Amino acid sequence: MSEEHDDSRPLPPEPPQEGECCEDGCGEACVWEQYHEARAEYARALAEWQARQPQDAVK
Template structure:
């Protein structure tokens, strides 16, 4: 049985009123962009694995 592809949910950007604009170390935008990088890396890995499976099947 082949493993199923897990659908990844992208991180949700903060709302306008969630950032105080004071340059906090743990700013909601910093957290969001870090989560976005992780999401993009996982998505790229998943896509590469799918392409590899397609190539193997051909």
């Protein structure tokens, strides 16, 4: 049996919503730090996804 693999284009993370950030310089577990880490992961996943696609399909 062959297993189907979903190779959909990765979706970018949503930025924090208004009011999610305490704006108190919390440092650890800051929603903005988490968002920037998620953006970096998204960029890596997108680059890997693009490398797997035929050149005429990626735009």
